[in-house]
Amino acid sequence: MSGFNRKFNPDWYVDYKTWLEYSVAKDALYCLPCYLFRSSVGKKGGGEAFISQGVKCWNRKKALDDHVGGPNSSHNVAARKGEDLLKQSQSISSVLIRQSDKAKSEYRTRLQASITTTKVLLRQGVSFRGHDESEFSENRGNFLEFLEVIANENPDVRSVVLENAPKNHQLTSPKIQKDIVRAIASLTTKEIIKDLGDAFFCILVDESRDVSTKEQMAVAIRYVDKKCCIIERFLGISHVTDTKATTLKKEIESMLGLHGLSLSRIKG
Ligand SMILES: [Zn+2]
Incomplete structure (x- = not known):
């Protein structure tokens, strides 16, 4: 340029750190906010050049100041938009997170x-x-x-x-x-089984029809706890198709199995 070898001056990064980008491949300068918000960029200050082909003004630092322009220049409008974008507290995702918290x-x-x-x-x-x-x-x-x-x-x-x-x-x-009832029932049963521990237990089974004539079978367990007290706890109720001994046994097995108990631990 004008008989001198000129190149990009890295010091410009300090003076224009909020927006200046230098492409090594194209050996040219670009403006980040103007690129991001190109819809608001006008022709003034070489706006177009800073987002398309790049600018090679190695001997004219003033071109950069011209690009920035006054407070309401298109570059500064774009720069303010860029700042807003980078402000985390104003970003859409953080507002959504705040709301969801x-x-x-x-x-x-x-x-x-x-x-x-x-x-x-x-x-x-x-x-x-x-x-x-x-x-x-x-x-x-x-x-x-x-x-x-x-x-x-x-x-x-x-x-x-x-x-x-x-x-x-x-x-x-x-x-x-x-x-909620189901969740509480599950936790309650867990506590009962924990209290029962490895002890033997008896089962109390009663079966009867409800008002809709469905056969229902209620199962309770009876055991001696660590303080030597006799405890009876209701384990659950289930519908059975009939009242044959084999049907009831199967149902009892499956209900006990649900809570990790086996028939072999039943005493008497
Ligand atoms: Zn710009």
Whole structure:
């Protein structure tokens, strides 16, 4: 250039560190924000050259200042957009994560309230559902009424349950109630089996028809625990097709097997 050998001056990286890019392969300069937000880049300041063919202004540092331009130049508009993009707290994904953290914590509070309600009702052996569970019912059944009591005692719970919960995420439907009951039943049985340990046990089996004339078989186990107390625990109930001894034996075996117990450990 003008009789001199010229090349890219790496010091420019320091002066224009927020945007300058140098391509070794093409031996030319480019502008990163203008490239990313090319829709807002105008012709002024060689904007087009900085994103397409590259600029070789080795003898003219001023070309870089010209490209930057004033506060509202197209380069600075693009640079501000680039800054916004890099700000983590403003990025879409981090806003989504923030939102989902809040939703997660609300979900936990709501679920805990439903679990507490279920625990109390199970312990007391009372029904869950009401005859009329509509919003204007005088008595919406034990589950919803007890949940209401918990909510009234705790503003944090109140703010995320019942009428304040999303309509599609109430955690109070019969299906959810049964899910929680099943989880609690599984944990309870686990505790019973743990308490039983390696001891021998007896089984108490009773079979009868329910109102829908289905044959039902209830199984309880009876054992002596580590404190030498006689313990009787209900293990489960299952429907059986008939009351033949072989059918019942098969069903008992499968129920015990479900909890890792075998018939050989039955005493007497
Ligand atoms: Zn630029």
